[in-house]
Amino acid sequence: MTTSTGAANSQTTPGTTSFTESVSAADTSIGFEYQYYYYLDRLINLRTGESAGLEVKDDVHTDLADGFCILVQLKHTVKTNAAGSPIALAELSLDLWKTLYNWARIITDDTQQRDTVPEQLKFIGNTEFHLVTNKSQSKTNKFLETVIEFQDSKKTFTELRDAIEKLSTTNATLQSYIQTVLDLDDDVLAAFFKNIRFELELDDIIARVKKSIREKFIDDEMVDSVFERLDSNIRSENFKNVKAGAKLQLTFEEFWTNYKKYFSDGRSKKLQYTKYQHPLPANLFAQTFVKRLLEIGAITQTDIDKVTTYTLAKLRLVTNLERWRQQGRIVSDDIEALHDEVITRWENEFDLAFAGCGTEQEIITAALEMLRELRRANFLLDGTQLPIELSNGELYHLSDLVQIGWHKDWRQK
Structure with a gap:
């Protein structure tokens, strides 16, 4: 998971934002919150036989009942354009290429016995790769356009590979990310890009979680109450699990056993009270x-x-x-x-x-x-x-x- 802060260097001039401020804890924190709430949304939408994890196989992952796996990388930016909206995902974005690089490394992970082309193709055949970000769609991102056209069979693999090879940058780190992707076997690279999904402009992740709660037949006036109870208790359990060295991963059955009462209460006509943490009077x-x-x-x-x-x-x-x-x-x-x-x-x-x-x-x-x-x-x-x-x-x-x-x-x- 990456949070873009917009910090370039530690040199500042009077009246500008300092380096410390530009990489403040608040900027980093919102990225982790974005990742956590996406995980919470996945938990709410689990079905029988499925499970979801936070920072286990990827930023977030979902294992489906048939053995298929969805790996999710989440990229959040606090940088905005002139209109005040999150900046667009550029074709030479570090967020984009670091994500593709990470997945290329996962595909070829020899510790998981994926050092041969057949094993890599087998892995890709059971995996989808989702890049989720609050960044907006860019009309100038021709690379992303090419990927989508390749997936729709409107462009060939040769055209896709050529588009990658033509990307030019003086950033050594970015170039190494691109090269790692290009180093994949052609069959593997083609299969990989067929299974990539892009979800852009997902900015209000909390609204998405609440929408998922509502779709569990919770009345509008009770959605906030269910959300607050789920959020508070899952955070507490996550803390305990991290402290104990346990993975943050739940099956549908575990989630439903532990948290179904909140949904039942949300459908009940009985008043459910929340233990709000209020600021106290000064005196x-x-x-x-x-x-x-x-x-x-x-x-x-x-x-x-x-x-x-x-x-x-x-x-x-x-x-x-x-x-x-x-x-x-x-x-x-x-x-x-x-x-x-x-x-x-x-x-x-x-x-x-x-x-x-x-x-x-x-x-x-x-x-x-x-x-x-x-x-x-x-x-x-x-x-x-x-x-x-x-x-x-x-x-x-x-x-x-x-x-x-x-x-x-x-x-x-």
């Missing part, structure tokens, strides 16, 4: 609900971990409510009904909590018991029982809105 202890908890000693000024956990619960409750509303899974009346129900339950507890309390310590003890009791509750939203985290988040949210409190005199504090 956690300035939040109203935190002040209410401090008043009764439920937390102290040093309980940063607890306050962080409670804040995330509140933020996740608010975010999930809004996401469900935007998806059309609930309406504003459902949210108001939840708030009203919780406030009513709080009022019932509050009205009885302080009966017989005379001292401040007795008030504090009663308040803590009321808080403990309400924290145990799973509240209902439109018939769906909310998990404890979101139910607790609802309590903190209402407290932030100054709708409920814990101390007997919380309104005066």
Whole structure:
């Protein structure tokens, strides 16, 4: 996988982009993300008996049930043309020729017993070679045009080979890539170019993944939820596998066993909540609900971990409510009904909590018991029982809105 950064050398002039900036981690990162999301899309589209891998046989590969293999090289560029679109794939592009060079080396890999023409032809007969890039189609790329015409039997192999031999460059690396391809046996070279596929202008790879999810009979409003859960969990598993030295490769059966629940949940009418990772407020202890908890000693000024956990619960409750509303899974009346129900339950507890309390310590003890009791509750939203985290988040949210409190005199504090 290659990410084109556009860096030429380390010499800079005032007002220009430095070499460090031109090869920044962000530029490299987007290339890896492009590769990963293409792999995720392949996983979603696997069928029985198939498997897909990430950086195993190639950048991405798919093994089909009949033994056929699709090798994929992914090339992403952050360079744009005057219109702001990704640059075109030129006929002397390093991305293009490094890809063809890599495949030529795979075809002739003697460690895989492919050092003879018959074995190379056998390998090519069971393999397709896909170059996938966000680069655009170029009208001046006559070489690519010749390849496509050769595949359509509009040009002969001789014309194809002549087109390659006529390519001229002073770049020694590029010339070595071209020569390695030309060094293939003519029969092998012809078979190889018959089995190359070009997929250009694939820029929004995430949109492609979401389209694949939707085509698994997931309603539009649930696509993002399924995507987020798949993305998060597959990334986590990838990290664990890399750390353990395992290959990033899944069969259809493994993928379906591990992740089918996300698709089932996406088709369910039951509300599915996401544990969003929110940025936290600059001053956690300035939040109203935190002040209410401090008043009764439920937390102290040093309980940063607890306050962080409670804040995330509140933020996740608010975010999930809004996401469900935007998806059309609930309406504003459902949210108001939840708030009203919780406030009513709080009022019932509050009205009885302080009966017989005379001292401040007795008030504090009663308040803590009321808080403990309400924290145990799973509240209902439109018939769906909310998990404890979101139910607790609802309590903190209402407290932030100054709708409920814990101390007997919380309104005066």
